[in-house]
Amino acid sequence: MELTYLDYLFLDLFSTEEARKVNSLFHILTGKRTVSVLMQAMRMDLEAYFSLFPKLQPTIFEEKINQFIRSDLLTFELFLTEEGKAAKDNYFDSHTRPTKNRIKYHAVLAPFKARSLFLTQVLSERIHNNKNYLPLQPRLSEQWWLKKYLKEHNLNTNENCQKLGQEWMDLIVNAKISKPEMFVEQFEGYHKTKLTNNQIGSKYNLDETEVYVQLQQDWIQLIETIEMSNSGYPLLASLLKELTRDGGLCSESAKETYQLWKAGFAIEQIAEKRFLKRSTINDHLTEMAILYEAFPFERFLDASQIDYVNNQVTAGKAIDYNDVQEKFPGIPFFQSRLMQVKGETSHERK
Structure with a gap:
């Protein structure tokens, strides 16, 4: 199978260390603006691929993956094979590889x-x-x-x-x-x-x-x-x-939340004004934390939680959800997710 440039881009999404879900990769490539997809892109170090092909059809992507499996570039479990890794690394030695955080x-x-x-x-x-x-x-x-x-x-x-x-x-x-x-x-x-x-x-x-x-x-x-x-x-x-400005880096819905939040409204007030669930407003705030370097984590996390994240980052460790739950029993999902975001973005911005 002779690979095209696009084929090598798709192959570069996979890893020899973990099996990656096709749906997750597809949502990253097409730029689905949910907090979970944004965080998956950061965790897998695929920020450069986010929304690279917003009009990509799932059938085309799936067929490419099947071709990779038939050519022994991917395993059936969707691990990148050593042959696949060598092929893509060699190719990108002389071709443009996405590296910029999109x-x-x-x-x-x-x-x-x-x-x-x-x-x-x-x-x-x-x-x-x-x-x-x-x-x-x-x-x-x-x-x-x-x-x-x-x-x-x-x-x-x-x-x-x-x-x-x-x-x-x-x-x-x-x-x-x-x-x-x-x-x-x-x-x-x-x-x-x-x-x-x-x-x-x-x-x-x-x-x-x-x-x-x-x-x-x-x-x-x-x-x-x-x-x-x-x-x-x-x-x-x-x-x-x-x-x-005014939340322009965010999705349209998160931008509206940003403007109300910046004006001083509390989360409950924003949810009421916008007829949305509090969890949705929390997602908007989490999106802001991902996109804006000056996001005030200290308004939502206490000193011990921030210290924990900083110590993990300094030690080169990821902020694991289960570890956070064990370290801080009863912590709300919103706060634990913000801790993960702070960990990922701190690593990215170092």
Whole structure:
């Protein structure tokens, strides 16, 4: 069986140390926004695969797995074989392997890309005084957003418009984008037409799916670089801030809870206002804890629980649910799950 790039991506989801459930992997790949799926992705170190293929069909995924079993790359119990491990590791020595954490920026990745490219196109055409072009974003809502953004940032002169170009040049260098010339093929502007992933693949002799994965990683790398140095990229940083503030990293429902919680409402009040169960609000708070580094765990966990997590992390140990229940008898499920999240995110952010 000759494997494709996509096949190797799927094979990379499996482990020689544990059998992994097909449904869990499928939900990670398609980006199911539940706390259990998010935590499974973190526990299995598959954050880079979260929502990588949101339109993936289960029958296609299952057939690939069956092919792996027939080719002795996976066992019937869904352990990765040594042959399978060697094959994928060897392949990714010379191909793009997903490594960037997609969980945190999943909700803002697509709109940040779309808006920054739209802004770039418009300013490029404006500098050359060209009004005869098709906008990348035909939706009125996005065009109204752009008009508001241009006004707020005084982008009505060539000098100010050129500032965005300088930001892009600095950002691409500082973010250490591996193939800058390939990355800018996505841009459209005056006398420049963007290329599709398929066209980029043909030009650079790459599989179209590999182009997609590489560019997705590049965008996350850019976002991370902007967040670490807001002052260096004021235009792009303000665009990103619009998307991430007020719970923008969360799912739509969790975002509503975030805004009420930030306004000072207690969990019971939020549940009552939103006609939801308290457990659902707890799930929203847990999602926030996963996504926001500044989440105040101390508001929900006491000092002994936080010390326990910190000690486990320092010792390089995972926060096991059963161990937590034994150490803290009667602890509510919400708190024990927050302890697990704190352990996973502390390890991730070290």
